[in-house]
Amino acid sequence: MLAQVFSVANQKGGTGKTTLSMNLAAGFSRRGRTLIIDADPQGSAGQWAGLSTDERPFPVSVISVASNLAREVSRMRQDYQYLVIDCPPTLETGVAQSAMSISDKVFVPILPSPVDLWASVRLTDAIDQIKISNSRLQAYILINQLELRSAMSRSMSQALAEFDMPTLQSCLRRRAVYRNSALEGLSVYCMGKRGESAVQEVEFLIEEILTS
């Protein structure tokens, strides 16, 4: 059976693409063979996994693909159940478009801020155009770094209704454990009690992804 291919994309930097990719992949790896494809020349996913130790390795392998993404993914699809592509924060190179053109689903992490909302408008247009050639592509917005006490966070749903793209019910809250896990080269699944709440929300997210 061919792998399901998931892209994490947003042309704006700092929206949590790599954090989402790494933790999603860690969660998927509990369900089946998973690979992270680092399509971002910054190489943050590889750097993250590289910080892990032999005693506590990151549970998912990371490969960096700088060219021929479609060909590489096509080859990998036969060996894995889940492929997660961490896209670069730009639409100018065409890499993110290539990733989405071979994906089943794309997740767009958006932070609860006006600037992030505005920056994501252009991406939704790009996704609409890619859907012309990849009709199976499903695109979803994911609210990342939600702060329940913030009025801005609570107001997001009204603004996201303006996008022609559904928003996942699950969201990721702003938690220090996501940043700390990166520093240790781990996922939140390996952070013990500190990571419990984060694990729970990643699990909710994965269940929603797999059933949507």
Next chain:
Amino acid sequence: MTKELGSKLANSVRQAKAKQPQKNTQDTQQVSETPAPKVESELPLSPLPARRVWPD
């Protein structure tokens, strides 16, 4: 307050959408018909090897 803020945010998104440049159909055809060659030709040189596996 949340509702008012939500309206403001929604309005700002509508404005951002309105300011989007007109879609270029020629570009659409290029992306949809030949995505892979476009990536190859436009990718900047990377200091990383084409394919790096971690862990080995």
